[in-house]
Amino acid sequence: MTGAGTDHSKKSLEGGPAIILVRPQLAVNIGMCARAMANFGLSDFRLVSPREGWPRTGALKKGANAAAAGAVHLLDAAKLYDSVEEAIADLNFVWATTARERGQAKRVLTPAEAMPETAAQLALGEKHGVLFGPERTGMSNDEIMLADAIITFPVNPAYASLNLAQSVLLVGYEWMRASSEAKAPFTEPERWPAAPREMVTSFFEYLETEAERAGFFRPVSKLPVMRRNLRNIFHKMRLTEQDVRTLRGLIVRLVEGPRTEAEKRKKPADTKEPADP
Template identity: 60%
Template sequence: MTGSGTDRTRPAVQAAAPIVILVEPQLAENIGMCARAMANFGLSEMRLVAPRDGWPSGGGLKKGATAAASGATHILENARLFASAAEAVADLNHVLATTARERGQMKRVLTPAEAMPEVAGRVGGGERVGILFGRERIGLTNEEISLADAILTFPVNPAFASLNLAQAVLLNGYEWFKTTGGEPPFRENNPSPPAKREMILSMFDYLESELDLCGFFPPGKKPVMTANLRDILHRLDMTEQEARTLRGVFKSLVEGPKKARLLARQAGEPEQSED
């Protein structure tokens, strides 16, 4: 998967969306990768709570983050800095907290796929919704999780539940984008309409009559062999263009040897094969 699918002539998705809040992220590269994952799915507002190495604290951090963001620099440039998670959520209406382990809090526990329809309803109704993501190694503290209305967790292999920070952001963005009607960048490229049945049946008739002339069907076997052959070819679910192509293939196989012999005779060459 590469940048080759990015179409800069198409407008960026910039509608209201959940806010991604990274609490004490340790690595600039991870902040950049989160920005990239956000851009992939139309999230644009990032908040940073006390990043370990400051923000922006000079070329080093910004640069590492910018490289990892792969072009999602508008998100990094607009990221707002807060001293605590409580301050980062103060102006929000609804808050979700991500965690990979149970915290014994009496909150609803949702997967991103379950949470995003409700989040979309709230955002659509004008609410500001934030999602808290914890530190790379130790996640969110219980006090930070207490700030939230509900817990977000991921369906993962319980024997290997460690998700990278940017991947946790990615899965939420992905479900957000799916929930809000996000479509893949392209669909089937079939300019030709599906073939009508009569076109297919006419091709079958042609093929079977030619096979008959070739002595393909052993005595008494034609009905069952014809049925089997039709079963195979029906499965192709062809477009009109494909049905024409396939008929052309059969016709060429039938007529080609005849035509080749005719051309050879006209040129006075000896025939390549016996009649």
């Protein structure tokens, strides 16, 4: 199963630091980590002694593939190792993720601080990796010792435990920000121009006339302040021409009540009342 945002007609990003899962416990979590990697163009997936073995067949494979949601190619290409030492042997620099202080006198950075360093060094030809420990216990101190520096996450100190895939996702997001322009993939096109000031002013005058007739501006001494507040509400919206037409049509109907059948059959040009949008 692939997600709604999957588009195989577009070129998939590849590269980034190696993502190394140390003794992952659940095939589903491995699949979700692959999905997180695919979201942010990470393609070097390494597994160290998965508890259930590598789920290449049966129910475990089915669960991992379903959780990967279209990133099955990363599962199929994942490399399997017996130890952390083997998994990081070809790397120039290794980060270890942990939620607690380990007393190892290593630099401790957030993903937002760490990934720009990795992006800069990868551009020079180095190979970096990020270690993620088992879901329940995290990595041992001896495994943390193998890393050059530590990544930790700015989270609620009373609830610092992150799901394995969430940790990979956060690192992947910061990798994308550090290694690319990280612009929004799409923007909403502006379908209507901003309303001319004359049009907006005419709407305000009509609205305030009807509001005053209905007794809204009370006490009268506060009328200037209430008018300013009312106009500022709409000014902050940056009204388009269509917005003004819609709002004016709404006020007309509220003031004059429902149209009769005869009025509904008239064309907008046949009446002085503004056409409903």
